[in-house]
Amino acid sequence: MTENIEVMLTEKNINPTAMRLLVLDFLLKQSSAISLTDLEKGLDPSDRITLYRALKKFEEKGLVHSIDDGSGATKYALCENNCEAGHHHDLHVHFFCNTCRETSCLPKHHIPQIPLPDGFKSEEVNLIVKGVCNKCVH
Amino acid sequence: MTENIEVMLTEKNINPTAMRLLVLDFLLKQSSAISLTDLEKGLDPSDRITLYRALKKFEEKGLVHSIDDGSGATKYALCENNCEAGHHHDLHVHFFCNTCRETSCLPKHHIPQIPLPDGFKSEEVNLIVKGVCNKCVH
DNA sequence: ACAGGAAGCGCAATGGTATTGCAAACTAGT
DNA sequence: ACTAGTTTGCAATACCATTGCGCTTCCTGT
Ligand SMILES: [Mn+2]
Ligand SMILES: [Mn+2]
Ligand SMILES: [Zn+2]
Ligand SMILES: [Zn+2]
Numbered sequence: 001m002t003e004n005i006e007v008m009l010t011e012k013n014i015n016p017t018a019m020r021l022l023v024l025d026f027l028l029k030q031s032s033a034i035s036l037t038d039l040e041k042g043l044d045p046s047d048r049i050t051l052y053r054a055l056k057k058f059e060e061k062g063l064v065h066s067i068d069d070g071s072g073a074t075k076y077a078l079c080e081n082n083c084e085a086g087h088h089h090d091l092h093v094h095f096f097c098n099t100c101r102e103t104s105c106l107p108k109h110h111i112p113q114i115p116l117p118d119g120f121k122s123e124e125v126n127l128i129v130k131g132v133c134n135k136c137v138h
Numbered sequence: 139m140t141e142n143i144e145v146m147l148t149e150k151n152i153n154p155t156a157m158r159l160l161v162l163d164f165l166l167k168q169s170s171a172i173s174l175t176d177l178e179k180g181l182d183p184s185d186r187i188t189l190y191r192a193l194k195k196f197e198e199k200g201l202v203h204s205i206d207d208g209s210g211a212t213k214y215a216l217c218e219n220n221c222e223a224g225h226h227h228d229l230h231v232h233f234f235c236n237t238c239r240e241t242s243c244l245p246k247h248h249i250p251q252i253p254l255p256d257g258f259k260s261e262e263v264n265l266i267v268k269g270v271c272n273k274c275v276h
Numbered sequence: 277a278c279a280g281g282a283a284g285c286g287c288a289a290t291g292g293t294a295t296t297g298c299a300a301a302c303t304a305g306t
Numbered sequence: 307a308c309t310a311g312t313t314t315g316c317a318a319t320a321c322c323a324t325t326g327c328g329c330t331t332c333c334t335g336t
Contacts, residue, residue: 015303015312015313017302017303017312017313017314019313019314020313035293036293036294037292037293047316049295049315050313050315052295053313053314068206070264072292072293073292073294074294093252095254095258098261098262106254106255108255109252109253109254109255112252114247114250114265114267116231116233116247116267117244117246117247117272119271119272119273119275120267120269120271120272120275121270122267122268122269123268123269123270124236124267124268125265125266125267126208126264126266126267126268127252127263127266128265129254129258129260129264130261130262130264131254131258131259131261131262132258132259133257133258134255134256134257134258137257137258137259153283155283155284155285155331155332157284157285158284174322174323175322185286187285187286187287187324188284188285190323190324191285210293210322211322211323
């Protein structure tokens with residue numbers, strides 16, 4: 001099991017340090033995207049900055065992607081495999097639940113083509129839908 | 139002219155104080171959305187907190203809307219008229235230029251319907267396109 | 277005109293997040 | 307075991323957002 005996690009790191013050219021194994025293990029257990037603070041609280045006595053740099057490294061190497069859901073804190077979630085270092089390919093919709101305040105990836109829901117006025121060139125799109133998630137609907 | 143600005147405020151049930159007149163005047167002169175810091179620098183010797191509360195009041199009353207463009211600082215822009223207190227109706231696309239770092243409203247470009255998985259209910263959508271704006275394309 | 281009271285303003289203070297510098301600890305290759 | 311490069315922990319910094327509070331200003335009823 002730890003070996004499995006280690007392979008995931010080495011495949012992305014990330015040195016599998018003890019801290020990074022813990023971080024990836026924690027990420028794998030999540031059902032929604034987490035913030036740095038979530039991670040810090042989840043991995044008890046751990047330095048926030050080290051965790052911050054672990055996430056940054058993961059993102060840089062295409063293992064996780066960051067999500068700006070408007071909550072003020074950047075969220076992180078594992079990529080869908082096809083991402084490479086410095087090049088993310090998982091441009092999907094993200095959902096923020098106003099009830100449980102969890103942010104989820106909707107990898108099946110690609111972002112539609114957005115028409116723009118003449119002279120505007122799109123390079124990146126951030127689409128975040130807010131509402132009530134499937135767990136909070138009653 | 140000042141009378142005109144004053145009317146805009148009173149129509150939205152906002153007390154037209156000296157500070158608020160200045161803020162609205164400044165907003166009317168902008169061609170793109172501005173941050174609180176932009177406003178503070180634009181209106182020379184003025185208290186940041188007072189400006190902050192002016193913008194909050196304007197937003198609450200449906201005169202401006204706030205934009206989270208991922209830059210870290212909330213941007214503000216005038217609404218398209220049909221907005222009411224506590225109820226904004228200008229759900230349009232926003233564009234962030236990676237070159238000039240200006241954020242623009244694209245009021246002609248409504249946000250398309252985003253399909254969601256079963257059980258998810260959409261209440262709000264934030265769509266921000268990043269790229270190169272018409273002024274920066276060469 | 278006067279007394280209250282509400283609204284607005286300026287300043288201080290707080291809390292949260294992101295980011296960098298630096299020295300100590302650690303790893304890997306020789 | 308030694309050295310070079312990487313990783314870590316802690317301090318420090320920089321913003322941004324938000325609230326508390328006393329003072330001023332403006333409005334209103336008497
Ligand atoms: Mn995602
Ligand atoms: Mn807008
Ligand atoms: Zn939920
Ligand atoms: Zn531009």
